[in-house]
Amino acid sequence: MKIAILGTRGVPNYYGGFEQFAEFFSVYLVEQGHEVYCYNSHDHPFQEKSFHGVNIIHQYDPEHKMGTFGQFIYDYNCIMDSRKRDFDIILQLGYTSNSIWYFLLPKKSIIITNMDGLEWKRTKYSKPVQQFLRFAERLAANSSDFLVSDSLGIQKFLKQKYKKESTYIAYGAYPFTNPDETILKEYGLEKEQYNMIMARFEPENNLDMVLEGVALNEDKTPILVIGKHQTKYGAYLKNKFKSHTNIKFIGGLYNLEHLNNLRYFSNLYFHGHSVGGTNPSLLEAMASKALVIAHHNDFNKGILKENSHYFSTAKEVKNILNTIKKNDNLQLVQNNFDAIVNEFNWEKINGEYLQLFEECFAKSDKRKQRK
Known part of the structure; x- marks a missing residue:
């Protein structure tokens, strides 16, 4: 043809x-x-x-x-x-x-x-x-x-x-199979002692909801916020959460090796996207063996099925932060990785x-x- x-x-x-x-x-x-x-x-x-x-x-x-x-x-x-x-x-x-x-x-x-x-x-x-x-x-x-x-x-x-x-x-997405823990030193992080969220700074990606849940939580585990934040909405979020030193706005990160390792060694990986089809960053998180915590909607559920914990409010984010650990959910992580290998x-x-x-x-x- x-x-x-x-x-x-x-x-x-x-x-x-x-x-x-x-x-x-x-x-x-x-x-x-x-x-x-x-x-x-x-x-x-x-x-x-x-x-x-x-x-x-x-x-x-x-x-x-x-x-x-x-x-x-x-x-x-x-x-x-x-x-x-x-x-x-x-x-x-x-x-x-x-x-x-x-x-x-x-x-x-x-x-x-x-x-x-x-x-x-x-x-x-x-x-x-x-x-x-x-x-x-x-x-x-x-x-x-x-x-x-x-x-x-x-x-x-x-x-x-x-x-x-x-x-x-x-x-x-391509399966990530070569983790390198030494990369964490460049960010001052330790394995599974931080959470992260990565998205464009747009309201429908629910960064505000996730960070509100982090702010409500008494535990001060760091959360990396990855994405280009030099926007009006980014300025709003940085100002709103400026007193919370565990919320770290990293900016855009385009080094795929670093991104894959940050996802791989994170405790919780929040995916707040609520608009669109199959989001590439979600598949990359699955391929990096992150424990995905996803906004509850048809788009995310269609990909993750029962292999995620879901949230719809800041309070639910807070509860997840208090109760969910990656090490207790390794089967979900493996199921998502297998889905990349076999389906995506x-x-x-x-x-x-x-x-x-x-x-x-x-x-x-x-x-x-x-x-």
Whole structure:
């Protein structure tokens, strides 16, 4: 098949989750004998025309000049280029800035869209932006030939909201198997004598709730707060909890070896995300053998099932801090690690996507139109 991947800044990954998936999956498709094209921003650090056999198409992306609005122009440029290339399948990763151009997508290509999370629920967006994101979501759900959900919660939502079936294919992570306790010395920490939470500083990630629970608790075990906090919300949280010296705002941390070891040797790892699909940082925590304490919602429960302790209030966080220890919950830790190995591994996920492509290609009416 001749396949295109749209909706990311490009490969190899220099940005985030969709880019990482695009990198792994595009190379996998080439290894399986398919002709693959990935769209890259014109100013992507990788400027070659081929990446491990994946054809790279650079398109002008004015985001560096115009901010978020530039993404709409970049997606428009990618879609217009795709009209010239006779793709069998176009995989769209997300819908935020490309779904408004759905009517320009090539008519004979099969359009498969990964619907991402419920972006309109993010409180960082203004009301008008949230309304637009609802509109964009509806366009993508109704105009795509086939939909992919990366969480069971998103799959359920699409069925209820739009009466649309979607194929559930999760995200992936690599098992972490080489812990190095000496790294803790760089942070002044001891094994299982600290807790942590890692997230973007946004209200729906419930950092406030978790830290409120920490503040309510008499025990002063350190908690590392990892994430870029130079934001308005970050300033609010740092000011609110400035008297609690055990709450340590570390900032953004991008050294994966350090992150994996911090997760591995932590006592409790709080995951407060409440919006979106399968969150990559959750899978990475599972892969690092952290004991995950998760916000109670369908998205997290769909991944963790019964292998987590859940919270919905600051008081519940306080109670968990007082009663739960990693060393008493090693079976939950192992169950989550096994889930990464058996269910959320990249080879399996790549195979599930390719199987979906083959099934869509075999049964789509567009295939008949191409003959």
